[in-house]
Amino acid sequence: MKENNLVNSHNEWDELEEIIVGSAQLARVPEKDKGMVAASIGGGYDYFDPNISEFFPEYILQETEEDIENFTSELKKLDIKVRRPEDISINNFSTPDWHCDSFFPYCPRDVLLTVGNSIIETPNLFRSRYFETIAYKETLIEFMQSGARWISAPKPRLLDHGYNMQDKAQLSLNNHEPVFDAANVIRAGRDLFYLVSDSGNRLGMQWLQNAVGHDYTVHELSPSIYSSVHIDSTLSFLRPGLLLANPARVNEDNIPDILKKWEIIYAPKMTEYSYSDIKPSSSKWLGMNLLMLSPTLAVVDKHQTELIKLLEKRGIDVLPTLLRHGRTLGGGFHCITLDVRRKSKLESYF
Ligand code: DAV
Numbered sequence: 001m002k003e004n005n006l007v008n009s010h011n012e013w014d015e016l017e018e019i020i021v022g023s024a025q026l027a028r029v030p031e032k033d034k035g036m037v038a039a040s041i042g043g044g045y046d047y048f049d050p051n052i053s054e055f056f057p058e059y060i061l062q063e064t065e066e067d068i069e070n071f072t073s074e075l076k077k078l079d080i081k082v083r084r085p086e087d088i089s090i091n092n093f094s095t096p097d098w099h100c101d102s103f104f105p106y107c108p109r110d111v112l113l114t115v116g117n118s119i120i121e122t123p124n125l126f127r128s129r130y131f132e133t134i135a136y137k138e139t140l141i142e143f144m145q146s147g148a149r150w151i152s153a154p155k156p157r158l159l160d161h162g163y164n165m166q167d168k169a170q171l172s173l174n175n176h177e178p179v180f181d182a183a184n185v186i187r188a189g190r191d192l193f194y195l196v197s198d199s200g201n202r203l204g205m206q207w208l209q210n211a212v213g214h215d216y217t218v219h220e221l222s223p224s225i226y227s228s229v230h231i232d233s234t235l236s237f238l239r240p241g242l243l244l245a246n247p248a249r250v251n252e253d254n255i256p257d258i259l260k261k262w263e264i265i266y267a268p269k270m271t272e273y274s275y276s277d278i279k280p281s282s283s284k285w286l287g288m289n290l291l292m293l294s295p296t297l298a299v300v301d302k303h304q305t306e307l308i309k310l311l312e313k314r315g316i317d318v319l320p321t322l323l324r325h326g327r328t329l330g331g332g333f334h335c336i337t338l339d340v341r342r343k344s345k346l347e348s349y350f
Contacts, residue, residue, distance in 0.1 A: 007148035007340055009114040011187050011349075012237040013292040014342035018081040020136065021072055022106040022336040024064035024329055026088065028055040030101035030128035038163035039125060042172030042198040043228035047330070049279040060276060060325045067323050068336070071299070074319055078293065083340075085135035093131060097157055103128035105135035107331040108338040110230070112136065113182035115192065115212055116346055119143055121152035122182040123207075125173060125199040125229075130155070143340070153178060153207055171227060172198040180204030183230035183335060185218075188237055189347040191258065195221040195231040215346065224254045232334045233285040235259075238316060239295035240349045246285050258350050265314070268306035280327035289332030291339075293319070299333045301326070 006018065029048045030036065040047045055061075072082045085105040092101045103126060105111075111132045113120040119140065121133045133140070133152075144150040156162070156177045164170050173179055180200035185208070186193050192212065194205045202220075209218040226234045226249045236244040243259065247266040255264070270287040274280065288307060291299040295316075300308055302320030311318055326332045 005117050005147035007114060007117050007119050007143050007146070008344055009187075009339045009342045010116050010189050010344040010346050011342070012339075013239050013295045014344040015294040016080050016292075016339055016342050018083070018339075018341040019075065020083045020085075020108045020112075020139065020338040020340060021068060021075075022108050022331070023068070023085050024056070024061050024104065024106050024325070026055070027061055027064075027104040027106055027329055028101070029053065030103055030126075033100055033103075033126050033128040034098070034160060034163055035124075035126040035158060036128065038165055038172035039198045039229060041165060041168065042170075048281045049328075052278065056278075056329070057276075060278070060328060063275075064323070064325050064329065067321075067325075071321050071323070071333070074299075074321065075293075080293070083139055086138055088135040090131055090134060095130065095157070097159055098127060100127040100130070103132060105132055106329055107183070107335040108136065109232070109331075109335045110181045110183045112338050113185055114338060114340060115187065115216070117147070118149040118151060118212070119340070120182070120208075120211065123153040123156045123177075123179050123204065124181050125179055127158050130158075151211065153211070171196070171201070171223060173201045175201045175203050178203040178207035180208070181230060183232055186231050186235060186237060188240075188349045190216050191348070191350055192216055192218045193221050193231065193235070193256075193259075194218050195226065195234070196223050197227050197229060199229040219256055219258060221256065222254055225249055230335070233283065233289050233332070236288060236290055236292075236334070238292060238298070238311070238314070242314065244288060244290075246288060248285070261350050265310065268310055270307070271303040271305065273303050274327070275324040276328060278328050281330040282327050282332075284327075286327050286332045289326075289334045291333040291337055301332060
């Protein structure tokens with residue numbers, strides 16, 4: 001590795017030095033995105049409020065930007081370098097197979113995966129996110145010039161038959177080509193954990209294993225844990241040996257044996273709150289979507305007082321932070337960030 005490599009993050013908890021934080025500007029509900037429709041059918045809830053067409057109301061975008069500004073100024077006080085998406089001017093686009101509106105770069109966690117010195121553009125479920133990483137292009141080039149291994153998964157075709165729109169008992173995503181969101185994965189050094197769900201199929205897991213190579217093992221997390229989308233409102237790694245689990249989803253029978261080597265603490269009751277009359281697009285468990293800044297400091301939604309108490313009892317200080325429309329826009333503090341560099345080295349924790 002080059003000495004000045006800007007990308008170096010091996011797990012979810014080492015001391016953070018640099019991060020990308022997303023933006024809600026231009027947030028909208030893309031029309032006719034087959035992937036989004038399929039995931040809504042599978043997940044049993046509509047992704048976004050059907051009353052929203054096109055852009056979210058201005059006050060939601062403004063208040064979110066305000067909350068993000070406050071959050072990033074806290075990070076900067078801790079000497080963490082913060083990057084934001086570059087302007088994104090794509091509105092709609094076509095591939096040889098279909099036409100779609102674009103999504104919005106609010107959750108870098110879904111489209112980019114940091115594994116050590118590599119940064120991987122993932123082959124996402126939603127058609128509307130096909131070109132989302134363009135919002136980080138200059139940043140990615142800078143990372144590459146510093147020595148990072150910048151790779152992109154093969155673009156999926158996302159044809160109609162790649163989605164299962166019929167059988168609710170099956171995942172929304174068929175296993176025809178590698179497809180996964182980066183947020184299907186959580187990292188613990190040499191062990192990566194990949195949730196097979198509506199937003200990540202087994203071919204995606206195979207692609208990731210081949211891409212990261214023999215230094216890593218990609219473990220499957222079964223859809224019986226959570227079949228809808230990402231892993232980060234279900235499991236959080238807090239520090240070596242300690243994980244936080246969602247009691248409505250995780251149990252002794254569905255958690256892989258390797259994770260039983262760690263102490264598992266279950267999240268307490270979540271506080272449900274809402275700041276607008278727009279229907280949320282994520283569950284109340286977004287309250288456990290926390291970001292570790294170090295093994296002893298977490299960023300947690302300030303409404304989640306029970307969770308904050310639990311973490312403090314475990315020796316983890318909390319920066320209570322506000323993201324009023326997180327559930328509306330579908331992303332908490334883990335989702336809207338991508339840790340790029342931590343004081344981190346490749347280790348085994350199991
Ligand atoms: O629990 O509603 C949120 C996913 C965030 N990446 C949930 C899933």
